[in-house]
Amino acid sequence: MKKNTSGISMLVIITCCIFIACFLIMPVFNSIITPNANINSDGNSQSAYSYDSNSFTHVHASGSNDTIIPFNILCICSYNYSYDTVPQHIQGIEAGLGDLSYEITYENMDAKRFYEADDIQEFYNYLSYKIDKIDAHYDLIFVIDDTALRFVINYRNELFGDVPVVFMGINSVSDATTSAALHNVTGISETLDFESNYDLMKALFPDRNEIVVLCDGSNTSSGEYVEFLKFTENHPEISYRVLNASYYTQKGLKRALSELDNNNIIYYLEFSQDGDGNLYTINSASSFVDNNVTNVPVIRLTMANCTNNILGGISYSYTHAGEVAGKMAGKILNGVSADNIALISDTITESYFYQDKMDEFGIKSSQLPADSYIANERFNPIRYYQENALILNLIILIIILLFIIIVIQAKANRQHERMLNNDYLTQIPNRHYINQKIDQLNSTFTPYGLAMIDVDHFKDINDTYGHLVGDEVLVEISTRFSSIASKYITFARIGGDEFMMLITGPEIDNADNICRQIQNIIRNAVVINKKKLEITLSIGCALYPSDTNDPTQIMALADRALYYVKENGRNDYKLFGDL
Numbered sequence: 001m002k003k004n005t006s007g008i009s010m011l012v013i014i015t016c017c018i019f020i021a022c023f024l025i026m027p028v029f030n031s032i033i034t035p036n037a038n039i040n041s042d043g044n045s046q047s048a049y050s051y052d053s054n055s056f057t058h059v060h061a062s063g064s065n066d067t068i069i070p071f072n073i074l075c076i077c078s079y080n081y082s083y084d085t086v087p088q089h090i091q092g093i094e095a096g097l098g099d100l101s102y103e104i105t106y107e108n109m110d111a112k113r114f115y116e117a118d119d120i121q122e123f124y125n126y127l128s129y130k131i132d133k134i135d136a137h138y139d140l141i142f143v144i145d146d147t148a149l150r151f152v153i154n155y156r157n158e159l160f161g162d163v164p165v166v167f168m169g170i171n172s173v174s175d176a177t178t179s180a181a182l183h184n185v186t187g188i189s190e191t192l193d194f195e196s197n198y199d200l201m202k203a204l205f206p207d208r209n210e211i212v213v214l215c216d217g218s219n220t221s222s223g224e225y226v227e228f229l230k231f232t233e234n235h236p237e238i239s240y241r242v243l244n245a246s247y248y249t250q251k252g253l254k255r256a257l258s259e260l261d262n263n264n265i266i267y268y269l270e271f272s273q274d275g276d277g278n279l280y281t282i283n284s285a286s287s288f289v290d291n292n293v294t295n296v297p298v299i300r301l302t303m304a305n306c307t308n309n310i311l312g313g314i315s316y317s318y319t320h321a322g323e324v325a326g327k328m329a330g331k332i333l334n335g336v337s338a339d340n341i342a343l344i345s346d347t348i349t350e351s352y353f354y355q356d357k358m359d360e361f362g363i364k365s366s367q368l369p370a371d372s373y374i375a376n377e378r379f380n381p382i383r384y385y386q387e388n389a390l391i392l393n394l395i396i397l398i399i400i401l402l403f404i405i406i407v408i409q410a411k412a413n414r415q416h417e418r419m420l421n422n423d424y425l426t427q428i429p430n431r432h433y434i435n436q437k438i439d440q441l442n443s444t445f446t447p448y449g450l451a452m453i454d455v456d457h458f459k460d461i462n463d464t465y466g467h468l469v470g471d472e473v474l475v476e477i478s479t480r481f482s483s484i485a486s487k488y489i490t491f492a493r494i495g496g497d498e499f500m501m502l503i504t505g506p507e508i509d510n511a512d513n514i515c516r517q518i519q520n521i522i523r524n525a526v527v528i529n530k531k532k533l534e535i536t537l538s539i540g541c542a543l544y545p546s547d548t549n550d551p552t553q554i555m556a557l558a559d560r561a562l563y564y565v566k567e568n569g570r571n572d573y574k575l576f577g578d579l
Helices: 006-033 085-097 117-134 146-159 173-180 194-204 219-233 250-258 282-292 318-333 355-360 381-387 389-421 431-444 458-465 467-484 505-522 551-567
Strands: 049-051 055-060 071-077 102-108 140-144 165-170 185-189 210-215 239-244 264-268 298-300 312-316 349-354 373-375 448-455 489-495 498-503 526-528 531-533 537-544 572-575
Touching: 071 085, 071 146, 085 102, 085 140, 085 165, 085 318, 117 146, 140 146, 140 318, 146 165, 146 173, 146 219, 165 173, 165 318, 173 185, 173 219, 185 318, 194 219, 194 298, 194 312, 210 219, 239 250, 250 282, 264 282, 282 298, 298 312, 349 355, 355 373, 381 389, 389 431, 431 448, 431 489, 431 498, 431 551, 448 458, 448 467, 448 505, 448 551, 458 467, 458 531, 467 489, 467 498, 467 505, 467 526, 467 531, 498 505, 505 537, 505 572, 537 551, 551 572
Parallel strands: 071 102, 071 140, 140 165, 165 185, 210 239, 210 264, 264 298, 349 373, 537 572
Antiparallel strands: 049 055, 055 102, 312 349, 448 498, 448 537, 489 498, 526 531
């Protein structure tokens, strides 16, 4: 006997689909849930920090072999670690260094607060003391921001000798170019993308005609402002004015900002101090601007946290720049001369915007660059799909596969049910099906009628014309039966030339007429291979509970009525109640 393997096959298919989906999705989930940390082969983090506000050391070991001597790296930052750009640079540096074995010490000048000549001298004394105290020998020097670069270049011979230097975050392109021309020095200049932001400004705010450049007197701002002036030389159509916070009292700065109108747009370069000597963090500065302007968009050209107080912009990315610098350093530590690594002055940007400000100015995400990051973004199905296309496509694929499997299984089930309940030759119900129906009626003592039907002299047809003709005769008879079948009249082939008819509901009272109707539809000859065959039927019918109170006896009574017809010349019908 053939086994039914459809269930097993479906289980195998479903298991394979789930396995393949998990295999494809796992790398995506790993990339989401795995932190950006240095992990050794045993799965243990090798990072260890010990620092105060101005100095800390990070140790990274690329493997479990303790005999490896790590590279000794010094990183000098213009500002302290709490300044937003510093941790972003550091994160990028360590990502760029990758699996190198190194120990990196961070020294912060804190130049936002200490920038007088005496302060620089004190930092020199402090750093010189530490280097002499531990007899430090460095393999490479990282430099972050302009003040630190000038310090390193000025005191390089005295403190570091010919140690390779990699700088980043340098706002003055001329300083970056001059420094990169020195022996064993290379790096990245902080090149702001004025061009792309200008194009974006024209697209988003075509009716605003004047740019207000917000800056201050710091080294960082001075370098950025010089680059802005170079940009305007290529765009004589630009109308702009400068708002240098260092020249205004706090009260005067508030008034100047409040006087801006619908014709203005602010280019936020740098604002960390005002003319009263007040110092501002990036967040407090952006809040100050936001609180004192009305309906004026603020474009930020560097990637630093300004909370929700600015619109955003195509911003210089400190993290990405740090990563590029880290990769440059990795090449140098692996034997490439710094002189053979060219200064990078291309823009390194990310598009970064804030939903609240977009709403304020009626800007849609579709108006922004395609790769823009939107902070506090409202749920956007299209954008969500774009950002999670791989996972969503896999989920959709799994759903489609499961749907196909369900359809195939349902089709297989229907086919199996058809094979189980239908006669293979005539495709009308079979004995199994009609017996189930009768058992259901018997279990509830529901009234019904049952007719037993035989084809008269069917053996003679088989003997004379062959079994193939006999089969065609049975198919034709079944087709004629189907023409009068209904919700209350069911025909079934129960074997050979034997058929059964089940009558339920209101048709029970019409059993006599139904039997007569069956005789009538058979009176026309059956034509097989151009041969006309006269076919007659013998029918015996019994009714429950009219003929018996025992539903299990109804089939026997129908048989008795059928035998009566056969014994009395065939080609007729008889109800048991008429015997």
